Amino acid sequence: MTHLLAHGTYACGTVCSNQKIFPKDLKGQLKQVGNLLATWWRDKRAIHMLLTNASQTMEAVSRKSKGGPIDKQTPQCVEIYNKNMEGVDRQDQLRSYYSIGRKSKKWWRCCFWFLVQTAVLNSYIMYKNMPHPPHTAEPMTHFHYIGETGAI
Incomplete structure (x- = not known):
């Protein structure tokens, strides 16, 4: 892992926390080991993430709702993931039709x-x-x- 990080290869992704191999000590908390950050965030449901390309800072974003836009605080890693996975999610959606x-x-x-x-x-x-x-x-x-x- 450190070899990839030294060459500028970074990762950010979601992890299923209900898998048998998911470490129990990473559930429900923020943990950082070197450049690897394990975090979770709850919007509609809990999301567990492993990442090496962002910090644990929060960002203010605007979300759509029935009553109009709402400003929320979200982790930086969630925003990076949403911004970069939009094309993949759209591809999956169009392919399913x-x-x-x-x-x-x-x-x-x-x-x-x-x-x-x-x-x-x-x-x-x-x-x-x-x-x-x-x-x-x-x-x-x-x-x-x-x-x-x-x-x-």
Whole structure:
């Protein structure tokens, strides 16, 4: 771990605290060992995080609510995680709408269909970001794009 940190490789991620291998002494508290910080935070539910790229400082952020925006204090690590994981979460969300893959007990087939679906979705994202001439109609929707490519 220290070898990766010396080369500027940092990590920030969530950890399932109900796993058998999760250390009991890290539950419900903040602990720092060298550059590794184990922390938890509760917004809607408890989130346990392990990170090496942030400190334990709090940041003021604005959150949407029914009554209008609310200013909250959140740990810096949670904001870094949310900012950088937005693309991955969006990819998972779009991929779940129109599944291309087929069920299989063979792991390599599942990997193959995942890669095909990811490639089609990435091509759709590139298509949406391309400039379209003003005289053409709106860009295709996700559903129509997948139908045009013959993916489903």
